[in-house]
Amino acid sequence: MYNIELLISIVLLLTAYNTDSNIDKESTSITTSAEIAFKSINQAQLAGADVSDLVKRFNTALDLIDRSEKSMFDSCSSNKDCNDKAITMFVEITNDAHFLKEQVKDLASFQKLVNLGIYTPLSAFVTSVAGYWSFKAWKSHNARRFLEMEIKVKEK
């Protein structure tokens, strides 16, 4: 799934670089690469990754597109330059999001396994020993107290 998305992103990037005048095509490339990047971020986040850096970069790319539409060329030199930079950023975000997702997925599964397989049984064992031992101690204390009792006849 990811490889197909990455391939589409790269093709879009190349298309954007190779067509000079076709604005519609470039616009489609931007939209598609943005959508792929967004989906990748979402998948990474659902896997449990911290995607704050990716979100920041995505919004920077959106800002580039916005500046291109408004012809505000301070962080890029021309309309095409702004859009190319944005598409490159979207492709990089897609790539990084996938890498992050795989990294976190393994870590999350391992963490869950450790929690369920080691920490939980260990805590249950320690609690059981402490609880049972306390119960036994309380029981023997009560028994000892009972045995040490003296029978007294109540005087009327």
Place this chain on the structure above:
Amino acid sequence: MSLAKLISQCSQVLASRAFLLFFASLLMISISIAYVASEPRPQERFLSISTLGSKMMLKDYYPTGSSTIDVGDNVNWYLNVYNRMGQVEYLSVRIKLLNSTQAAPESDTLYQSPEGYIFELKQILQNNSTWAVPLTWSIKDVDKEQDHIAIKSLEINGMVVDDLNIRSTSGGFRMIIELWRYDANSGDFAFDWDSNTDKRNTWNQVWFKIKQNR
């Protein structure tokens, strides 16, 4: 208590049937609780948008304090968008300029206003995060006739929007602010979302009038 006695007592405890039964029960309960706690809990999903005045409060929406504004007056608002959808959302704020008779969005039927938007802002927003957008706009050109006023041009956040012809006979206009979210299934932005119980949408409108006499 000597170490030997302690070890002997521990062995006795561990070997006893009552202890094993107690431990097995506690282990099962603990694993169940740990598993349930590790699963994400369902929560009510929602998006919200609020339009605030120049001081980020529910007042001071107009430069002179009155809802009647003049050509060239700078109106400063803040849009606060909040995401509680449980995931990252790709959002679009669409601003529409309507007169008093044009159809506004509907919360019951989930219809968006059929009019086209004059300005759009896009951003992706993490779960449980707020996006505050400053919005500065002013009327650039109007056509004042005896029976109506028409807004011809507007500037929003430094972008001039020409070719407008929003007419109002009463002089009343409104800014409609719609919140759209990207729907991965349809591959497009949608005006509603699933809140786990039903479908909802969110939008704001702020009314204003244009000064009749210059």
